Amino acid sequence: xxxxxxxxxxxxxxxxxxxxxxxxxxxxxxxxxxxxxxxxxxxxxxxxxxxxxxxxxxxxxxxxxxxxxxxxxxxxxxxxxxxxxxxxxxxxxxxxxxxxxxxxxxxxxxxxxxxxxxxxxxxxxxxxxxxxxxxxxxxxxxxxxxxxxxxxxxxxxxxxxxxxxxxxxxxxxxxxxxxxxxxxxxxxxxxxxxxxxxxxxxxxxxxxxxxxxxxxxxxxxxxxxxxx
Amino acid sequence: xxxxxxxxxxxxxxxxxxxxxxxxxxxxxxxxxxxxxxxxxxxxxxxxxxxxxxxxxxxxxxxxxxxxxxxxxxxxxxxxxxxxxxxxxxxxxxxxxxxxxxxxxxxxxxxxxxxxxxxxxxxxxxxxxxxxxxxxxxxxxxxxxxxxxxxxxxxxxxxxxxxxxxxxxxxxxxxxxxxxxxxxxxxxxxxxxxxxxxxxxxxxxxxxxxxxxxxxxxxxxxxxxxxxxxxxxxxxxxxxxxxxxxxxxxxxxxxxxxxxxxxxxxxxxxxxxxxxxxxxxxxxxxxxxxxxxxxxxxxxxxxxxxxxxxxxxxxxxxxxxxxxxxxxxxxxxxxxxxxxxxxxxxxxxxxxxxxxxxxxxxxxxxxxxxxxxxxxxxxxxxxxxxxxxxxxxxxxxxxxxxxxxxxxxxxxxxxxxxxxx
Numbered sequence: 041x042x043x044x045x046x047x048x049x050x051x052x053x054x055x056x057x058x059x060x061x062x063x064x065x066x067x068x069x070x071x072x073x074x075x076x077x078x079x080x081x082x083x084x085x086x087x088x089x090x091x092x093x094x095x096x097x098x099x100x101x102x103x104x105x106x107x108x109x110x111x112x113x114x115x116x117x118x119x120x121x122x123x124x125x126x127x128x129x130x131x132x133x134x135x136x137x138x139x140x141x142x143x144x145x146x147x148x149x150x151x152x153x154x155x156x157x158x159x160x161x162x163x164x165x166x167x168x169x170x171x172x173x174x175x176x177x178x179x180x181x182x183x184x185x186x187x188x189x190x191x192x193x194x195x196x197x198x199x200x201x202x203x204x205x206x207x208x209x210x211x212x213x214x215x216x217x218x219x220x221x222x223x224x225x226x227x228x229x230x231x232x233x234x235x236x237x238x239x240x241x242x243x244x245x246x247x248x249x250x251x252x253x254x255x256x257x258x259x260x261x262x263x264x265x266x267x268x
Numbered sequence: 269x270x271x272x273x274x275x276x277x278x279x280x281x282x283x284x285x286x287x288x289x290x291x292x293x294x295x296x297x298x299x300x301x302x303x304x305x306x307x308x309x310x311x312x313x314x315x316x317x318x319x320x321x322x323x324x325x326x327x328x329x330x331x332x333x334x335x336x337x338x339x340x341x342x343x344x345x346x347x348x349x350x351x352x353x354x355x356x357x358x359x360x361x362x363x364x365x366x367x368x369x370x371x372x373x374x375x376x377x378x379x380x381x382x383x384x385x386x387x388x389x390x391x392x393x394x395x396x397x398x399x400x401x402x403x404x405x406x407x408x409x410x411x412x413x414x415x416x417x418x419x420x421x422x423x424x425x426x427x428x429x430x431x432x433x434x435x436x437x438x439x440x441x442x443x444x445x446x447x448x449x450x451x452x453x454x455x456x457x458x459x460x461x462x463x464x465x466x467x468x469x470x471x472x473x474x475x476x477x478x479x480x481x482x483x484x485x486x487x488x489x490x491x492x493x494x495x496x497x498x499x500x501x502x503x504x505x506x507x508x509x510x511x512x513x514x515x516x517x518x519x520x521x522x523x524x525x526x527x528x529x530x531x532x533x534x535x536x537x538x539x540x541x542x543x544x545x546x547x548x549x550x551x552x553x554x555x556x557x558x559x560x561x562x563x564x565x566x567x568x569x570x571x572x573x574x575x576x577x578x579x580x581x582x583x584x585x586x587x588x589x590x591x592x593x594x595x596x597x598x599x600x601x602x603x604x605x606x607x608x609x610x611x612x613x614x615x616x617x618x619x620x621x622x623x624x625x626x627x628x629x630x631x632x633x634x635x636x637x638x639x640x641x642x643x644x645x646x647x648x649x650x651x652x653x654x655x656x657x658x659x660x661x662x663x664x665x666x667x668x669x670x671x672x673x674x675x676x677x678x679x680x681x682x683x684x685x686x687x688x689x
Contacts, residue, residue: 046603050322060325068330 065165066196075198078162081207081238083145085163086138087189088182089156089206090230096126096182097157097227098133104149104158112142113149133157136181140166141174150209156226159206167194187231205229211238292399297378300403304377308545309339315545315598322602343538351534356432365430366532366539369423373546376416378403379470380553383583386478386564392579400471401563401579409468410458413554414451417509420547421447424511424518427540428528439527442609443511443518449616450508450515456624457498457505460631461490461558470557478564491559497627499559501620506551507600508616511544514604517612552593553586560589618666626655 061074078084089097100117118134126132150159168174184190189202206229213225221237228234313328313336320327328335353359383401384392391398406412421444428440465473473490481488491499508515519527526532529540556562563582607615630651637647 047599050599050603053324054318054321056324058321058324058326062326062329064330070329072329 065167066194075196075201077198077200078164079207080162080204081211082160082162082164082204083147083208084161085140085166085176086149086158086181087161087205088133088136088158088178090183090187091128092228092230092233094185094230095128096132097155098136099127099129099155099157100131100133101154103152103154107148107152109146109148110142110144112139112144113137114139133178136178137175138181139175140168141171147208147212151212153209156206156209156213156229159209161189161205162201162203162207163189163195163197165195183230185230187229206235207238210235293403296399296401296403300377300382301374303382304374304546304549307549308542309343310336311545311549311594312339312342312541314594315601318595318598319602322599346538347535349534351536352531354432354531357531358430358432361426361430362531363536365423365427366536366543367423368426369420369543370539370546372416372420372423373543373550376413377546377550377553379406379409379412380550380557381405381471381474381562381582382586383563384579385567385582386474386562401582402471405469405471407469409470410462410473410554410558411468413550414455414458417454417547418447418451420543423540423543424528427532431528431531433531435524435526436528436530439518439520439524439530442524443528446511446515446517446612446616447509449613450505450620453501453505453616453620453624454509456621456628457502458558460494460498460624460628463628463631463635464490464493470562474557474562474564477561487561487564489559489561494559494631495627497623499555501624501627502555502558503596505616505620505624506555507597508612510547510551512548512597513601514606515612516606517609520606548597549590549594552590552597555593556586556589560593562586562589618662622658622662626658630655 061076062070062072063075064070064073091097098115100115102115102117105113105115114135114137115133116135117131120126120130120132145160147160153159166174180190180192182190183205189205191197191202206226210224210226213220224234224237226234316338317327317335328338331337331341353362379402381400381402391400424443424447425440428436428438428443431437461473462468465476467473467476477487477489479488482492486492511518518524519529524530529537532540563586565581565585567581633647633651634644636642637644
């Protein structure tokens with residue numbers, strides 16, 4: 041009668057505490073409501089970052105749109121007005137739209153971006169009720185004057201949800217190469233300055249508060265090395 | 269001519285039809301209808317909540333207190349969804365099928381006694397009229413339930429066939445084979461109960477079970493009198509008849525998308541869903557009636573402020589038993605993995621049906637012996653001997669069949685290999 045033991049298992053489970061939390065997404069102010077903190081490198085919704093002086097990082101190069109496997113990003117660049125530039129340099133992202141009905145949150149856009157303009161935050165609530173709301177434009181994606189993401193009506197933020205907006209970018213930048221561990225290879229961000237590197241997920245990795253290896257980054261070719 | 273007329277106006281042949289009886293029956297129908305709808309709503313919520321608990325998660329929490337209105341919210345949502353009828357479907361049959369599964373689910377419930385004080389006859393007085401707390405107590409009784417559950421097969425079968433699509437068709441082929449196979453075992457275990465009760469009427473069955481039990485504590489329920497086997501067979505075959513897990517091959521998501529209701533959407537899908545859960549409730553109610561004494565139970569306080577409330581205890585006992593049965597159904601769903609198709613057929617034809625048949629014959633022998641004053645011990649011994657011989661023969665036949673099938677498969681394989689070479 042071994043197969044009857046299963047019934048005891050399910051009955052026992054009934055009295056164990058739940059492994060899920062009673063997350064209600066801001067639709068209910070019940071005291072039972074609980075939202076778990078999200079992992080720092082979560083692939084949530086995107087933000088468009090700014091430099092510390094408030095300039096936009098996006099240069100309208102469309103590499104993100106090109107690499108996107110779901111074809112959900114639409115970018116149009118425009119020339120900067122020399123007297124009142126939006127971004128440093130020649131061009132800036134004039135239109136930037138992401139369709140979240142298509143986005144698969146693979147973060148390839150984040151890895152493709154040459155200026156770390158686009159990163160993904162820990163925010164994940166997409167409870168829009170029509171298709172027009174599913175297309176986030178620059179108005180929604182760009183960080184505000186303090187460098188914080190903008191809260192959309194359907195997002196239910198808890199303390200610290202908006203803090204980590206570039207975890208995955210820092211974990212993979214510039215190429216995810218082991219030897220770059222602890223090297224901050226990115227520009228400063230409005231509101232944060234130059235953020236420190238992410239802790240490595242390599243077992244037994246050294247203390248990363250100090251860069252371990254000084255890498256010569258110029259003239260480096262990955263392919264040459266891999267072929268010995 | 270007169271007979272046909274009487275039959276048309278009084279299909280249950282109770283005689284003496286007046287306005288009061290018509291109104292009484294009508295109100296009973298309305299109450300049973302409302303009760304079923306509300307209990308389906310609660311049942312779906314209860315199932316989701318309990319499954320959640322057994323999976324160590326919450327289940328619905330947000331719609332209403334404890335998420336109790338979740339079913340209502342889902343119903344409203346489904347109602348406002350687009351109603352699609354596939355181009356290749358047989359439109360009339362496609363639209364008819366959901367009702368063919370829903371209506372039998374309602375009708376089968378008509379014979380279930382819901383309440384009444386069965387220690388004193390089980391009838392109640394409503395506005396000076398003596399009646400039973402059940403929609404109808406036809407002489408055919410439990411056969412009505414078997415008939416309705418057979419009709420419900422048509423709903424599933426026609427839904428799959430009329431969809432004009434392969435997965436629904438496969439689902440409905442499985443459904444009809446499964447339901448027809450298990451109906452044999454179901455009917456035979458019902459026959460055991462009928463044999464013991466000596467009546468087809470559900471009211472009489474409950475009345476017989478309400479009689480004095482053994483040693484003052486063990487009730488005279490059929491589950492004990494018939495010796496547990498018919499109950500176990502009925503429970504398993506009933507689950508298969510309901511297409512509930514572990515027998516839900518009809519809508520095996522991993523293989524058949526949604527099975528017979530793949531092409532259904534909106535309110536038509538909701539009707540199938542409703543019918544499925546309503547059938548679960550009806551099946552539980554029938555099990556309670558057949559094996560656990562229905563509303564029969566002790567009356568602890570018979571009067572409050574001069575009002576006779578003996579009948580309310582019947583209702584209470586009935587609902588407690590119904591609740592336990594529903595819990596068991598959900599528990600089975602949470603515990604057991606789905607059967608493979610050949611295992612399902614094997615279990616039905618090679619285990620349940622022979623077991624139910626053998627036990628039925630055993631009970632019949634005992635009953636005959638009791639009436640003719642034969643030696644009970646001798647009959648039991650002889651019957652068990654015959655049963656064990658029959659079991660041995662069956663096992664041998666099944667093994668032989670398997671061996672021959674394996675040999676044929678081997679031969680075919682060898683043939684195909686030699687052809688290829």
